[in-house]
Every structure is written in C-alpha cells, then in structure tokens.
Amino acid sequence: MPLTTIEEFNIKRLQVIDEAGNADASVAPDISDALYKRFFESIILARTFNQRAVSLQREGRLGTYPSILGQEASQIGSALAFEDSDWVVSSFRETGVFIASGYQMALLLRYWMGDERGMRCPDGLNIYPMAVPVGSQIPHAVGIGIAMNYRGDKKAVAVYFGDGGSSRGDFHEGLNIAGVFKAPCVFLCQNNQWAISVPRSRQTAARSIAQRAASYGIEGIQVDGNDVAAVYKAASEAVAKAKAGNGPTLIECYTYRLDDHTTSDDATRYRTKDEVEQWQRREPLIRLRLFLEKKGLWTQAYEDDITNKALAQVDEAVGVAEAMPHPVTADTILYTNKELSPRQILELKEHGG
Amino acid sequence: MSYTKLNMVGAINACLAQELEHDQDVVIIGEDVGRDGGVFRVTEGLLDRFGPSRVIDTPLAELGIVGAGVGMATYGLRPVVEIQFMGFIYEAFEQVFSHAARMRSRTRGRFTCPLVIRTPYGIGIKAPELHSESSEAVFCHIPGLKVVVPSSPYNAKGLLASAIRDDDPVLFLEPSRLYRAIKVDVPDEPYTIALGKADIFQDGKDLTIIAWGAMLHKAAEAAEGLDAEIIDLLTLKPYDEETILNSVKKTGRVVIVHEATRIGGYGAEIAAFVGEEAFGYLKAPVVRVAGPEAVTPMAQLEDEYRPSLERIKKAYERTLSF
Numbered sequence: 001m002p003l004t005t006i007e008e009f010n011i012k013r014l015q016v017i018d019e020a021g022n023a024d025a026s027v028a029p030d031i032s033d034a035l036y037k038r039f040f041e042s043i044i045l046a047r048t049f050n051q052r053a054v055s056l057q058r059e060g061r062l063g064t065y066p067s068i069l070g071q072e073a074s075q076i077g078s079a080l081a082f083e084d085s086d087w088v089v090s091s092f093r094e095t096g097v098f099i100a101s102g103y104q105m106a107l108l109l110r111y112w113m114g115d116e117r118g119m120r121c122p123d124g125l126n127i128y129p130m131a132v133p134v135g136s137q138i139p140h141a142v143g144i145g146i147a148m149n150y151r152g153d154k155k156a157v158a159v160y161f162g163d164g165g166s167s168r169g170d171f172h173e174g175l176n177i178a179g180v181f182k183a184p185c186v187f188l189c190q191n192n193q194w195a196i197s198v199p200r201s202r203q204t205a206a207r208s209i210a211q212r213a214a215s216y217g218i219e220g221i222q223v224d225g226n227d228v229a230a231v232y233k234a235a236s237e238a239v240a241k242a243k244a245g246n247g248p249t250l251i252e253c254y255t256y257r258l259d260d261h262t263t264s265d266d267a268t269r270y271r272t273k274d275e276v277e278q279w280q281r282r283e284p285l286i287r288l289r290l291f292l293e294k295k296g297l298w299t300q301a302y303e304d305d306i307t308n309k310a311l312a313q314v315d316e317a318v319g320v321a322e323a324m325p326h327p328v329t330a331d332t333i334l335y336t337n338k339e340l341s342p343r344q345i346l347e348l349k350e351h352g353g
Numbered sequence: 354m355s356y357t358k359l360n361m362v363g364a365i366n367a368c369l370a371q372e373l374e375h376d377q378d379v380v381i382i383g384e385d386v387g388r389d390g391g392v393f394r395v396t397e398g399l400l401d402r403f404g405p406s407r408v409i410d411t412p413l414a415e416l417g418i419v420g421a422g423v424g425m426a427t428y429g430l431r432p433v434v435e436i437q438f439m440g441f442i443y444e445a446f447e448q449v450f451s452h453a454a455r456m457r458s459r460t461r462g463r464f465t466c467p468l469v470i471r472t473p474y475g476i477g478i479k480a481p482e483l484h485s486e487s488s489e490a491v492f493c494h495i496p497g498l499k500v501v502v503p504s505s506p507y508n509a510k511g512l513l514a515s516a517i518r519d520d521d522p523v524l525f526l527e528p529s530r531l532y533r534a535i536k537v538d539v540p541d542e543p544y545t546i547a548l549g550k551a552d553i554f555q556d557g558k559d560l561t562i563i564a565w566g567a568m569l570h571k572a573a574e575a576a577e578g579l580d581a582e583i584i585d586l587l588t589l590k591p592y593d594e595e596t597i598l599n600s601v602k603k604t605g606r607v608v609i610v611h612e613a614t615r616i617g618g619y620g621a622e623i624a625a626f627v628g629e630e631a632f633g634y635l636k637a638p639v640v641r642v643a644g645p646e647a648v649t650p651m652a653q654l655e656d657e658y659r660p661s662l663e664r665i666k667k668a669y670e671r672t673l674s675f
Binding site: 089 | 409418421423425520
C-alpha cells in the first residue's frame with residue numbers, strides 16, 4: 001500500500017433559522033420561548049447601544065468606535081451559551097458579547113471615551129480586557145483553559161477573534177496548544193468577511209476557517225452567524241463538550257460587518273453597495289423577528305416596548321458614563337505595578353498622586 | 354543552617370523545586386522542561402517529582418507559551434515559563450509588551466499577571482547563532498515588567514524565589530556562561546533576595562563599577578589592584594538608585610560594563626541617571642564599556658565581541674586619570 005488515506009475531514013455548516021424565519025426541525029435546538037425572546041431583546045439592546053455609540057462618536061463625545069452592526073447574532077448567541085463563572089476573552093469588536101454577558105454599558109462607553117476604568121471588569125464576571133492587537137488574545141484563553149483543567153474547575157472559556165485574526169501566528173499556536181492539552185476553549189471566529197479592506201479570500205486559501213480546526217486535531221464547524229439559534233446551538237454544544245473534558249472547538253460564525261471597520265474607516269472605498277445590500281437582507285434581526293412572529297412571540301407593540309426600554313437603558317448608561325469624573329493621571333502609575341519602585345513613587349508625586 | 358555546594362543550574366533547580374513545593378499555583382511550562390529537564394538541565398528531576406500537570410512540556414511555540422502563561426497567570430496560577438534561549442523570545446515580545454506587562458494597568462488592577470519568564474542569556478557557551486543574545490535593554494524599556502539578572506548560584510536562588518512570588522511579571526535572565534562556572538555554598542532552606550536591590554560586590558573608594566550577570570566577574574577581574582567599589586545591579590528594572598548614588602557620592606567616578614551593544618544599551622540609562630542625579634559629585638565623565646554596534650557574532654568571534662579585560666582596564670584608567 002504505497003499510497004493510503006490517513007485522515008479525511010468533513011466540515012459541516014449549521015443553519016437553524018433561514019432568512020425567511022423558518023426553523024428546520026431536524027436541527028432546531030431545545031430553546032425555550034423565554035430564551036428566544038432574550039436573544040431578540042439582547043440584539044435590540046446591543047444594536048441600540050451600538051447605534052448610540054456611533055452617534056456619540058460623530059458628536060465628538062466618544063473616541064474611535066468599531067461597530068458591531070450585523071454581527072449581533074454571532075455575539076449574543078454565543079455569549080448566552082456561557083455562564084458567569086466561565087471566562088470570556090475578546091477582541092475589540094465584541095460589544096454584543098460584553099452586553100449579553102452583563103458588562104455595564106456605561107463602562108464600555110468609558111472605555112471608548114479613552115478611560116481605562118472602563119476595562120476594569122466588575123467582580124463576579126470574568127471578561128478579559130478587549131485585545132487591540134488582532135488575534136493576540138487567542139493564547140490567553142488557552143492558558144486560562146489549561147489553568148481550569150489544572151484546578152479541576154468545570155468551566156469553559158470563550159475566545160473571540162475575526163477572520164483577520166485567524167491569519168496570525170497566535171491563532172495557530174493557540175489552537176495547536178489547546179488541542180494538545182484538551183483545553184476547555186471555545187474558539188469563536190467572527191468571520192465578518194472583511195479585515196478593514198482585505199476580504200476573507202485574502203486571509204486564507206482554505207474554503208472555510210472552520211476547516212482549519214482539522215489540522216489541530218480539534219473539531220470545527222461553520223455556522224450561519226446571522227442565525228442566533230444556530231450560533232447558540234453550536235456554542236452550547238462546544239461549552240458542554242469543553243466542560244466534560246473533551247477539549248476545544250472552533251466555531252466559525254459566518255456573518256458580515258454592515259458598518260465601516262471603525263468610525264474612522266470608509267468601507268465604500270473597498271466594497272460595493274450591492275454586496276452590502278445583499279447582506280442587509282440577511283441580517284440577524286429580520287429573520288429572528290419573522291421566526292418569533294410565526295411562533296406567536298412577536299408583535300409590533302412588543303418590539304416597540306423593548307426598543308423603548310433599550311433606549312432608556314442606553315440613555316442611562318450615557319448619563320452615567322458622562323457623569324463619571326475625569327480619570328486621574330496618577331492612576332496610570334499606580335496600576336503599573338503592585339508595589340511601586342522608589343522612582344515610580346517620585347513620578348507619582350510629580351503627577352499629582 | 355545547612356548548605357550544599359551548587360552551581361547556578363543547581364541553585365535555580367533547587368529554587369524551582371522549593372517554589373513548586375511551597376505553592377500549588379506554581380507551574381513550569383516550556384519546551385523540553387519536562388522529560389529532558391531543559392536543554393541546560395535546569396528543570397531536571399522536576400517532572401518526576403511534581404508530575405506532568407505541574408511541569409509541562411509544550412509544543413514548540415514561544416508566542417503560544419508566553420501567551421498561555423499570561424492566561425494562566427490571570428486565572429490565578431504562578432506560571433514559570435522557560436524560553437530556551439533569549440534569541441527565541443522575540444516571537445513572544447508582543448505577549449510581554451502588550452499583554453503581560455500591562456494587564457494590571459489596563460484592567461485597573463482587576464486582572465494581574467504574576468508570570469516569570471526564565472531564559473538563558475548572553476555570550477559564553479559557543480552556541481549557534483541567536484543563542485547568545487543580551488537584549489535586556491529592550492525589555493527594561495517595558496513599563497510594568499521587572500528584569501532580573503543573577504550573577505551567582507546564591508543570588509540566583511533567592512532572586513528567582515522573589516520573582517516567582519512577585520505579583521507582577523518578571524523576566525529572569527540567566528547568564529548561560531555562569532550556569533556551571535561557579536560553585537558555592539547555597540543554603541538548603543528557601544530564602545528570598547529582594548528585587549530592586551543591588552549588591553555591593555566589592556567595597557572601594559576610588560571608582561564605582563556597575564555591572565551585572567556574567568560581565569560582573571570580568572569587570573571585577575579587570576579591577577584587580579584598584580580600590581574600586583563594584584555594584585552588582587541584580588535587578589535591572591527597577592534598579593537600585595540609592596546604592597548607585599551612595600557609591601557615586603563616595604567615588605565620583607563611574608564605569609558601566611555590559612556585553613550588549615552600546616547604543617540604547619542599559620548602560621545609557623544608568624549613565625543618564627548618574628548625570629542627572631549626581632552631577633555635582635562627578636570628577637570624571639561616566640564611561641560605558643559595551644559591545645559594538647554589531648550583531649552578536651557566532652562562536653569564533655564571541656570572545657572578541659565581549660568587552661575584553663584590556664578594554665575594561667583602559668576605561669578604568671581613563672576615568673581615574675581625570
């Protein structure tokens with residue numbers, strides 16, 4: 001037998017709710033009506049926050065901000081598959097994950113206003129500060145997972161990154177190590193098709209990002225990232241698998257960034273209006289609304305009510321964020337080390353500490 | 354108190370064993386640290402004694418190892434990462450600079466990173482390319498990171514214990530030239546040597562010599578016959594300003610000796626500090642003896658690259674001539 005097949009791969013794509021709002025019973029997960037409504041309400045809240053953040057940036061009240069418009073199902077469907085005792089390691093475009101995980105919106109605003117206090121994760125949550133160097137957060141989740149195994153904690157760690165991040169060495173080293181040590185990691189690739197101006201096709205010649213899991217001996221699956229039920233199902237299964245000691249999973253959430261990369265970007269320079277319009281028809285809220293309506297869980301009055309509540313919550317968060325006192329310069333030194341050196345103490349005095 | 358004659362490899366090994374014993378949160382991770390006991394045998398025997406969940410052989414992935422170390426540290430462990438040679442640390446630089454060193458700051462204290470990265474450094478073992486780097490200054494420039502260089506088996510053991518118990522990240526640079534060069538009595542009991550404190554290696558009144566790691570011994574050899582005060586910096590960052598100032602006030606003359614290239618080398622920081630803080634006491638310009646602006650050469654030329662006894666002596670003579 002000079003030439004034999006030593007391994008074959010079969011990468012699946014999961015969609016539960018199609019664009020017309022019809023669920024496929026053969027794959028539909030066991031999701032309560034209450035949870036479906038929570039998905040809907042969380043998407044509305046995240047979208048309301050996101051829209052306000054973009055407006056605040058335009059008004060000069062917020063710094064550069066990366067919109068999540070279009071990616072809410074990928075973020076919320078996955079975030080809600082985890083518990084508060086689990087850990088979340090994220091990129092900078094994960095507003096929906098933060099909000100769905102219970103992170104205060106006022107803190108998120110402070111962060112995007114340029115205030116480090118916004119990334120002080122409240123006690124009781126284990127959400128890593130969002131990583132700015134793309135993909136560099138992936139190995140952190142692997143270490144957290146190894147530590148969970150070491151301590152015998154039945155927990156999982158979610159790690160978010162994009163299609164661009166999947167091209168970095170961090171992705172390779174992280175997934176590879178996680179596979180070797182069966183770290184309880186759920187790798188959530190938010191494939192939003194564009195890394196600023198570079199399309200997904202320039203990130204890898206592979207047909208999917210999901211299939212790259214195969215080379216690390218771990219399971220990979222692509223899900224329709226605009227289908228919150230599919231994302232939740234895949235993430236829940238991956239979380240259960242991780243907590244059972246069966247190792248990591250790579251989930252490619254196939255979605256689309258409908259807005260510019262950040263408020264400093266102009267996406268019309270590199271992609272067509274047609275493309276964006278096509279994806280607007282596939283965005284996650286439309287199909288979830290249709291699906292809920294068919295289940296008798298949606299009315300216009302219901303949506304108006306939760307939209308108003310979301311607006312009020314966001315208004316309140318903006319109020320809280322803008323009322324926070326200016327950060328103090330001394331904090332930059334105070335938090336550099338636990339014990340300050342004599343030089344740092346001198347510098348602290350020079351900076352009003 | 355009982356003592357055992359140990360070289361630096363043995364002293365570091367003893368420290369690691371004691372810290373693993375002392376604290377269940379301490380784990381060792383790196384390439385070849387387990388079954389092989391490390392390429393320099395620094396972790397020899399630890400796998401057998403503490404098991405594979407605490408002495409962890411990893412895939413070959415410096416970025417991944419340090420990045421995973423960051424995650425483990427923020428979760429509450431005290432990982433001691435080994436990078437096989439300093440010349441291979443650069444892949445992990447982003448993890449050190451952008452994550453480990455600033456985790457406390459960017460989360461305003463919610464997450465911290467008690468991570469130690471140990472790596473052999475410097476010229477001296479006739480190894481292949483990029484096995485003899487001394488890029489300590491690059492790392493000293495990172496806010497939040499401590500940088501430590503032992504010079505003897507005794508201080509290696511005590512400093513490493515402090516580094517592992519420290520609540521912030523520490524880069525622990527082990528002069529490979531000294532691994533097996535010196536054997537001294539090392540206390541069997543655990544002890545710590547405070548970070549940030551220099552050691553007066555030799556008292557003197559005419560000249561202050563500042564050095565660290567393997568170069569300390571060469572700087573001392575070159576000073577034979579002189580009434581020189583020799584400061585072993587031990588912790589490069591934060592460095593012991595007080596000990597330096599007290600010495601300069603006494604001698605008025607300073608020579609800094611290091612192996613790394615001169616421009617932007619750590620001697621520049623020390624010299625600038627002395628110039629700023631002790632100008633009135635100086636009788637002579639502060640002089641650096643350092644490597645040339647050239648990459649660290651391979652084995653055949655490494656002795657020529659290192660500051661020679663003659664060059665160091667000439668610097669002392671020049672300083673003393675003012």
